[in-house]
Amino acid sequence: MSRFLEYVVATLVIGLVVVVLWPATRGSREPSRRTHCKNNLKAIGLALYNYHDKYNSFPPAYTVDKDGNPLHSWRTLLLPYLDQQPLYDKIDLSKPWNDPVNAEACETPAPVYRCPSAPVEKLTNTTYLAVVTPYSVMRPGQSCSLGDVTDGMATTLIVIEVPSDQAVHWMSPVDADEKVVRELVQTKKTPHNKGGHIALVDGSVRLLENKTPYDQVRALVTVDGKEIVRDF
Structure with a gap:
């Protein structure tokens, strides 16, 4: 066999090995990405607690x-x-988030708000959205304290992870309302293989599986609905 044919055969073999192993390699990365994502939400949960320690309430949704x-x-x-x-200091809070005066901050990614499984095209987007309703922890223009959460801190969520097609800019005052949550459950379209992460008031992070009934998800959203939350 000529050296040229040997080179061609070797190239084809290497190419075949890459094609066979590529899906497995990609799949093996997902558990690591899911862990990274979970740690992001744990950091966000701790930050929410530290904010509460200073102001005696969680931040308003916007x-x-x-x-x-x-x-x-x-x-x-x-x-x-x-x-x-340093990034916070660059932002003029008296002007809208997308005002030209805040352009530099708008163009800056915030890694803690980005799931590593999300597409890389828009590094300033986030899939971590608060659930904003009149009866949730995060409320439009209002603050909620730990004392308002009478349903139990381990069974009340603050932040939910959504698929990348529902991502928003991390500075945008846009989050998930009840319609978004309902569609997320009904379509079973989730960020990870079996579901998406949620950050709970007690600081824990759980994987909300895509088989979870909507009535259980809604029970997790309310702070004082007195619903019975089964294991999820």
Whole structure:
């Protein structure tokens, strides 16, 4: 066999090995990414607690101007508690998040708000959304304290992970309402293989499986609904 044919055969063999092993390699990375994602949410949960320690309440879902228009997300308010004080200092909280004066911050990724399994095209996007309703921990323009959570801290969620097609800019005052949560459960479209992570008031992070009934998810959202939350 000529050296040229040997080279061709070797190239084909190597290519075949890469094709065969590539899916397995990609699949083997997912558990690590899922762990990284879980740690992100644990850091966010700790930051929420530290914010609560200072202000005696969790942050509002978003801040508002004098006319009630949304300005900045809770994610922006948490930056000092996530070792992101320099980034926080660049933001003018009196102007909307996407105002030109905040352009530099808008173009800056915040790694703790990004799941490693999410697409890399938009590094400033986040799939970690608060559930914002009148009866959840995060509320429009309002604050909620630990004393308001009478359903139990281990059975009340604050932040939910959504698929990448529902991601928003990490500075945007846009989160998940009840409709988004319902569709997430009904379509069973989740960020990871078996579900998506949720951060609970007690600081723990759980994987909410895509088979979880909606009534159980809604029970996790309410702070004082007195629903019975079965194991999930």
